[in-house]
Structures are given as C-alpha cells and as structure tokens.
Amino acid sequence: MHGYFPNRVPLSEKLGRIFLRVIVRLRLLWVILLALLCLSGCVRYDTGITFHSPTSGELVQQVHLDEQLTTLNQKAVQQWLGNLEQQARQLQGITRRQQNGDLTLTIPFFNGADLERKFNRFLDTAIRNDFLASNLSTTEPLKAQLKLAQSNFLLVQRHHLIYDIDLRPLASLATNSLTDSDRPLLKLDFSLNTPWGARSLAQTLAPIGRSSGPQLIWTLKPGQENRLEAVFWLPDPLGIGTLIIVLMVAGGIYVKSRLQPLPQTN
Numbered sequence: 001m002h003g004y005f006p007n008r009v010p011l012s013e014k015l016g017r018i019f020l021r022v023i024v025r026l027r028l029l030w031v032i033l034l035a036l037l038c039l040s041g042c043v044r045y046d047t048g049i050t051f052h053s054p055t056s057g058e059l060v061q062q063v064h065l066d067e068q069l070t071t072l073n074q075k076a077v078q079q080w081l082g083n084l085e086q087q088a089r090q091l092q093g094i095t096r097r098q099q100n101g102d103l104t105l106t107i108p109f110f111n112g113a114d115l116e117r118k119f120n121r122f123l124d125t126a127i128r129n130d131f132l133a134s135n136l137s138t139t140e141p142l143k144a145q146l147k148l149a150q151s152n153f154l155l156v157q158r159h160h161l162i163y164d165i166d167l168r169p170l171a172s173l174a175t176n177s178l179t180d181s182d183r184p185l186l187k188l189d190f191s192l193n194t195p196w197g198a199r200s201l202a203q204t205l206a207p208i209g210r211s212s213g214p215q216l217i218w219t220l221k222p223g224q225e226n227r228l229e230a231v232f233w234l235p236d237p238l239g240i241g242t243l244i245i246v247l248m249v250a251g252g253i254y255v256k257s258r259l260q261p262l263p264q265t266n
Contacts, residue, residue, distance in 0.1 A: 143166040168223060
C-alpha cells in the first residue's frame with residue numbers, strides 16, 4: 001500500500017516559485033538597467049541669438065533627442081515638441097522638423113525690447129512643458145530669464161545682455177553617459193552673433209564663453225546656476241540718419257554760399 005502525502009509539491013512547481021521570488025527581488029535592478037539604457041542617449045538644446053542690425057534679428061532654437069531618449073516616453077516627447085512649435089508660431093516664428101526628428105525653431109525680432117519679450121515668453125513655455133524635468137521627477141522647476149539693456153551714444157548703441165538660467169533641477173544629467181564617458185547626456189549651448197562681435201563679462205556663475213569670429217558661444221552647466229553676461233555695440237540708425245541730415249543741410253548751405261555772386265564795389 002502506497003502512502004499518501006497531500007502536502008507534497010511537484011519539483012517543477014517548486015522551481016517555478018523560486019524563479020518568481022528571484023525575479024521579484026531583482027525587479028529594482030531591472031528598473032535601474034532599463035533607465036540606464038534609456039538614458040544612454042544624448043539631448044542637445046542649442047539657443048542662438050543673431051542681430052543683423054538694431055532693428056532686425058532672429059532667435060533660433062535647435063532641439064535634438066537621441067532615439068533612445070524618445071522611446072522613454074514617446075507621447076511626452078511629441079507633446080513637448082508640439083508645444084514648442086505652437087509657441088513659436090504664436091510669436092510669428094517658423095518651425096522645421098528634419099527626418100531624424102531634430103526640431104529647428106526660428107523667431108524674428110525687431111529690436112532689443114521685442115527680443116526680451118519673445119525670448120522670455122518662449123522660455124516660459126519650454127520650461128513649463130519641459131520633457132526632461134517631468135521624466136526625472138525634479139522637485140523644483142527650471143528658472144530662466146533674459147534681460148537686455150540698451151544705451152545710446154549718438155552714432156552707436158551699447159547693449160548689455162544678461163541671461164540667468166538655473167539648471168540645478170537637472171543635476172542628475174550633469175554626469176556623462178555610462179556607455180560613453182566622452183559623450184554627455186545633456187548639452188546646452190547658447191550663442192550670440194552680432195555684426196561687430198561681443199565681449200563676454202566674467203562672472204562667478206558664468207560658463208566660459210568662446211569666440212568664433214563675430215559669434216560668442218557658451219556651454220551651459222547642468223546641475224548649476226548659470227549667468228551669461230555680454231556687451232556688444234550696434235550702429236544707431238536714428239543717430240546716423242540725424243548726422244546725415246545735418247551734413248546735407250550744412251553742405252547745402254556751403255554750396256549756396258559759394259554760388260552766390262559777390263557784391264560789386266563802386
């Protein structure tokens with residue numbers, strides 16, 4: 001007569017339970033590995049300001065997200081890029097998406113005050129809908145502001161640009177990718193292009209500005225407060241126009257005086 005053991009568990013079921021327990025205990029490791037895989041890409045966000053003249057210029061934003069990052073949250077990425085495009089159009093800008101997914105936004109401005117208004121309005125939209133900050137669960141929002149002061153000196157204008165941006169909420173992206181130590185996860189460049197060039201003012205919080213012809217370029221530092229400060233000069237159309245009018249009037253008076261007949265003496 002064979003004995004009956006009601007509590008005996010088949011070997012295959014035991015192995016299955018052991019496997020499940022191991023998977024459950026290692027679930028945190030799987031999450032970490034997945035995050036590292038997704039964050040092995042690169043984000044480039046380049047901002048450029050170009051002054052063609054005191055009354056003409058353009059603000060250009062270029063966004064590049066590696067494919068690994070876009071797969072992290074495709075819906076959030078497309079929503080963020082769509083918000084940027086919509087805001088650019090509201091500011092009379094044009095947008096262009098390339099085949100690789102890169103986005104270029106070009107917003108015209110007509111003077112320093114117009115640049116300051118449009119730049120800060122666009123920044124507000126970009127920060128409120130920031131894809132990186134929302135996916136990294138940062139506790140503090142990004143903060144940024146651009147100021148442009150102008151002084152007139154008869155024939156020229158002096159412009160003093162200050163750009164403050166607090167990137168401390170993105171401190172987790174300040175380190176390099178684990179898969180490629182020479183490739184940063186996040187690269188933020190800011191450039192200023194003017195006809196006569198610009199001079200960077202040294203500040204404690206300022207990244208090092210580098211010159212490339214008439215262009216001045218800074219690479220922002222994630223995880224830190226950044227202050228960019230520069231001075232540049234532009235011709236003053238009003239002053240130059242006034243000088244031309246004065247010279248024309250003076251020249252007309254001189255020519256008239258030369259053409260008048262001399263008084264005859266008896």
